[in-house]
Amino acid sequence: MLTVYGHPASTCTRKVLTTLHELSIPYDFSLVDFAKGEHKGAEHVARQPFGQVPAIDDGGFALYESRAICRYLNDKVGGTLIPPDLQGRAVMEQWISVESSNFVVPAMKFVYKDIFHRPQSDDAMHDAIAGLERALAVMDARLAEVPYFAGETFSIADIAYMPYVEYDLATSARPIYEKYLHVMAWWTRVSARASWRKATGRE
């Protein structure tokens, strides 16, 4: 049995759980309790050397890094979460890179400020607003053309954005998102998926 070591509220854990549900892969969930500092304890650091979640153990095969885990899971079962053709896969990878390089940092600033109540300087929030606007404009233009980041089908690229979008929509970033109608329409589509509802404890 595959075991996920993670935390149910963690964005990166949610990517892996969504992928598992999309692929109908059974798993055990092992809570890494942040409140007890378990993520920085020796047992978890042996699984994830940066003391972060998630990590998996698949019958003795250990892996960490959420995006690598999602790709592994899809390839393990021959899933449809990665486009089968060379160019489709490359486009999916492009959008995962945009997520990790251009989107996550500004998106998470709002989560740190409004959900974790970690003080952020005015300069930091000014940069976050500008960075988020820029990323959303690029994402919106893509989603005006196709229903999902990789094209016609839901992929790991969509999963990569979803946890951050959900948290941001509960922050002061929401009015910024609401200007980008194609992003909002995509969110309505993808957040209705059973895999996401299960990964976030709604089903």
Ligand SMILES: N[C@@H](CCC(=O)N[C@@H](CS)C(=O)NCC(=O)O)C(=O)O
């Ligand atoms: N690149 C890693 C990032 C993992 C990550 O940042 N996990 C967060 C939770 S979403 C975490 O464990 N934070 C605790 C910490 O960094 O101390 C991945 O994609 O798995």
